[in-house]
Amino acid sequence: MALTYRALALLLRYPTPEVQALAPAAIEAIEAEALVPAPIGRALARLAADLAEGDIFDVQERYVWLFDRTRSLSLNLYEHVHGESRERGPAMVALLELYRGRGLELSANELPDHLPVFLEFLSILPDAEAASLLGEASHVLAALGERLHKRDSPYRAVFGALSALAGDPADAEALAALMQEPDDDPGDLEAMDKLWAETAVTFGPAETGCPQAEALVSAMAVPPTSRHGAGAVA
Template sequence: MAQTYRALSVLLSYPTAETSALVPAAVEALHGDRLAPAGLVRRLTSLAFELSGQDLYGAQARYVDLFDRTRSLSLQLYEHVHGESRDRGQAMVELLKLYSSRGLELTAKELPDHLPVFLEFLSMLPTDEAAALLGEAAHVLEALRERLKKRRSPYARVFDILVALVETKRNAEALNALLQEPDDDPDDLEALDRAWAEEQVTFGPDQVGCPKAAAAVARMGETTQ
């Protein structure tokens, strides 16, 4: 089991005093695990300094602008596949079942497709299984990396590592489709309102199923048996 995924989860979590205190240990774990390329880990220095520095409110504001107010950079993985449709809700129900089967129980506030949560789950698995599961989201991770690079965000360096950890062949067609979608401007409030005006996600057995999502989660389950 690799601590690399838990370390990356810390770096991608909303900055708080608690997560800031964990950043030095997270970077140390990345170096010690030797799962990620050493050169990419060294390039995390600026982000680690920002997250563990004194300007916590500044780090929080930058995080919100990037990941909460910019839909094209959302850390909710299924958001990029299903939007806010019922299909996403059903996919998350299946993902919750997978988590539960491996002993991970979430709080009511945690969404299962939130990337830091997903990475925490991967840290509980053998390295080869974790890499296989990460590969299911390869095109989303790569699209997020490219968008963060355009913004010159140090968070892009976390995604450099995530993409490097993926061992499966990327779905070029799915990646191109994501990159062709408009990249949100967090300061354009009217555009953001229009973008979020979709059907709300709900959970439960009465939802319409999503065969594509169910198949993906089934493949995840097979790799973790």
């Protein structure tokens, strides 16, 4: 079990005074476990300092602009797999049952595929199993990291850390499929209105889908005790 996952989850949560107060402790936990490369650790420390020392309204506005108003940066993992299709619902239910099977109960306003929630879950698993599950989403994490890097956002350090922790590297084909999709500009209000009016937005080629989408869903839906070894999925 690694506190690093919980620390990264905190850095990705909506900034509140509590998050600001705990950000330095999150970096201490990451440094103590030394599971991420030192350069990424230093970038995480800069993010934590920025969160802790920044004006609360400024850091909250930045967060909303990035992760709430920009769908291509959504922190809801299944949005990049299923979009708003009906398939997302059963996948969410399966993931919720997986959490409950390990004793993790969510509050009414938490989505099971929300990345900070998923990282909290990984923090209670054995390290190898957590890395394996994280690896199933590595292409989504890499795409988010690249989009944040393009924006010169300090949050990109979190995704660099997650890529380093993942048991498997991002599949090149799956990553390319995600990166081919439009990267939203929340400042373009006309385009955003059109995007949010769509009923079934997907983040992969319309006909073929994302190559690792089914693997991500099935890996999360299988109870950990029935996995082979560390829980790797072929």
